[in-house]
Amino acid sequence: xxxxxxxxxxxxxxxxxxxxxLTLGVLLFIIAFVLWKGLPNVSWEFLSAPPRSMGRExxxxxxxxxxxxxxxxxxxxxxxxxxxTAIYLTEYTREGRxxxxxxxxxxxLAGIPSIIFGLFGFVFFVITLxxxxxxxxxxxxxxxxxxxxxxxxxxxxxxxVPRAFREVSFGLGSTRWxxxxxxxxxxxxxxxxxxxVLAVGRCVSETAAVMLTAGSALGLPRGLFxxxxxxxxxxxxxxxxxxxxAKAYATASILVVVILAINLFAYWLMRRFVAKVR
Amino acid sequence: MRTxxxxxxxxxxxxxxxxxxxxxxxxxxxxxxxxxxxxxGLTDFITSSDWYPREGHxxxxxxxxxxxxxTAGAMxxxxxxxxxxxxxxxQFCPPRLVGVLxxxxxxLAGIPSVVYGFMxxVILVPLIRENLGGSGLSVLAASIVxxxxxxxxxxxxSVDALQAVPRPYYEGSIAxxxxxxxxxxxxxxxxxxxxxxxxxxxGMGRAIGETMAVIMVAGNTIALPRSLLSPVRTLTSNIAxxxxxxxxxHRQALFATGVVLFVVIMILNTVALTLSRxxxxxxxx
Numbered sequence: 411x412x413x414x415x416x417x418x419x420x421x422x423x424x425x426x427x428x429x430x431x432l433t434l435g436v437l438l439f440i441i442a443f444v445l446w447k448g449l450p451n452v453s454w455e456f457l458s459a460p461p462r463s464m465g466r467e468x469x470x471x472x473x474x475x476x477x478x479x480x481x482x483x484x485x486x487x488x489x490x491x492x493x494x495t496a497i498y499l500t501e502y503t504r505e506g507r508x509x510x511x512x513x514x515x516x517x518x519l520a521g522i523p524s525i526i527f528g529l530f531g532f533v534f535f536v537i538t539l540x541x542x543x544x545x546x547x548x549x550x551x552x553x554x555x556x557x558x559x560x561x562x563x564x565x566x567x568x569x570x571v572p573r574a575f576r577e578v579s580f581g582l583g584s585t586r587w588x589x590x591x592x593x594x595x596x597x598x599x600x601x602x603x604x605x606x607v608l609a610v611g612r613c614v615s616e617t618a619a620v621m622l623t624a625g626s627a628l629g630l631p632r633g634l635f636x637x638x639x640x641x642x643x644x645x646x647x648x649x650x651x652x653x654x655x656a657k658a659y660a661t662a663s664i665l666v667v668v669i670l671a672i673n674l675f676a677y678w679l680m681r682r683f684v685a686k687v688r
Numbered sequence: 689m690r691t692x693x694x695x696x697x698x699x700x701x702x703x704x705x706x707x708x709x710x711x712x713x714x715x716x717x718x719x720x721x722x723x724x725x726x727x728x729g730l731t732d733f734i735t736s737s738d739w740y741p742r743e744g745h746x747x748x749x750x751x752x753x754x755x756x757x758x759t760a761g762a763m764x765x766x767x768x769x770x771x772x773x774x775x776x777x778x779q780f781c782p783p784r785l786v787g788v789l790x791x792x793x794x795x796l797a798g799i800p801s802v803v804y805g806f807m808x809x810v811i812l813v814p815l816i817r818e819n820l821g822g823s824g825l826s827v828l829a830a831s832i833v834x835x836x837x838x839x840x841x842x843x844x845x846s847v848d849a850l851q852a853v854p855r856p857y858y859e860g861s862i863a864x865x866x867x868x869x870x871x872x873x874x875x876x877x878x879x880x881x882x883x884x885x886x887x888x889x890x891g892m893g894r895a896i897g898e899t900m901a902v903i904m905v906a907g908n909t910i911a912l913p914r915s916l917l918s919p920v921r922t923l924t925s926n927i928a929x930x931x932x933x934x935x936x937x938h939r940q941a942l943f944a945t946g947v948v949l950f951v952v953i954m955i956l957n958t959v960a961l962t963l964s965r966x967x968x969x970x971x972x973x
């Protein structure tokens with residue numbers, strides 16, 4: 411007996427809705443579970459005190475600072491370079507072999523796993539350049555890791571700026587650089603910022619690469635060459651070594667809150683950008 | 689005019705950062721890992737099952753198999769869910785719901801891998817242990833966790849590929865009397881084939897390269913996996929677990945493990961890039 415196509419369609423679409431529902435369910439479950447288990451263990455003391463007895467007691471203040479340092483510095487390095495690459499690709503050159511090579515580099519870099527970045531950062535920044543396990547080594551490694559994200563999102567944002575804007579700017583007698591900085595970048599700014607915000611998110615959640623480059627010292631980092639442990643690595647160590655489940659949950663909930671905030675912010679920016687371009 | 693040229697040059701120089709970074713990574717990983725591979729012998733390194741760093745035995749066959757097993761399992765989950773959701777998003781979902789689902793999937797990509805691993809440990813591993821036996825730390829647990837983790841990659845690239853299919857294909861098929869689903873799997877999926885392959889391959893790259901989540905749920909035993917419930921160690925976990933205390937030949941062997949991983953990833957990347965470039969050219973025609 412042949413099943414009528416309309417029946418097949420209903421069955422298949424039903425199945426696809428189930429899959430989508432499950433995916434959404436997993437996401438909501440992870441967020442709800444971590445927040446529910448973790449937030450009750452979060453207190454002002456937890457956020458503002460250093461850890462005691464390897465993290466069994468006390469708080470996560472040094473890890474928050476370390477995460478902010480490594481992430482901030484990493485993005486601060488990657489953003490100008492990524493933006494410059496995007497401007498070069500879109501405004502200063504024609505499609506050709508050169509742009510192919512540059513894009514190939516960025517695309518490949520985007521696919522490289524973080525543990526390879528970690529290995530590279532370890533042998534290059536930590537050992538060869540003598541920076542040691544430090545905030546700086548970690549930041550440089552992360553900068554290289556998020557560079558492709560920034561390049562791609564900036565490029566898309568710049569390409570979305572209507573051609574007419576550029577023509578008008580040239581028509582008024584501006585140079586190319588004036589056109590780029592005063593017209594193109596200004597309208598592409600929310601799109602570019604979205605990319606940068608997403609890069610911040612990736613830096614905050616990264617673990618493998620910072621483990622091998624920034625190290626896992628518990629103290630507050632006092633300079634660029636201090637080793638320090640980021641939030642995600644601290645969480646990994648707490649849970650993996652079974653130091654304290656309560657503290658692990660609490661740290662995880664902070665991580666999830668930060669990631670949620672970053673993603674919501676990026677989403678909001680993107681919507682503004684899309685509304686503006688239209 | 690002079691400043692203009694200077695600006696152009698500076699931008700061009702900065703634009704080469706990514707490709708130079710890639711070159712540096714390649715050079716340093718090989719420089720550290722390759723000598724040991726030669727010392728042990730390339731075939732021995734890849735096909736031997738003896739990993740006793742202290743005695744100088746370096747064979748990563750179990751880890752290669754571990755990575756393959758875990759990746760295959762992840763793809764089974766990631767591709768069926770990912771392509772299904774992508775079809776739903778592009779063809780069957782009302783636009784307002786797309787506005788909810790898409791950011792949710794992007795958020796799924798933002799959650800740290802350690803959190804996935806942790807959820808695997810506290811929820812999934814006990815479930816497997818109680819219902820299926822074994823320790824729970826297994827190929828199965830790792831496959832499920834990785835399957836969820838590769839979803840955003842598979843979905844977003846598949847959606848792009850499906851959206852790039854020219855609209856007349858869809859309209860023509862519907863006009864011929866095909867149902868939406870017949871159109872989806874006979875016309876759209878076929879037309880977007882290379883893009884979806886690219887999505888699958890990039891997802892595979894993600895799965896092979898994931899480290900922290902896998903360490904937490906896969907069990908990390910160095911042995912050939914016998915079933916879905918056996919614990920395994922992957923290439924990535926091998927590096928991350930032992931890098932902390934390795935020195936000398938041992939450290940070089942970990943870099944050599946990285947070389948194997950790197951080569952696999954670069955092959956996957958290149959195939960995926962070629963596929964998506966072919967799609968871009970096909971669409972413009």
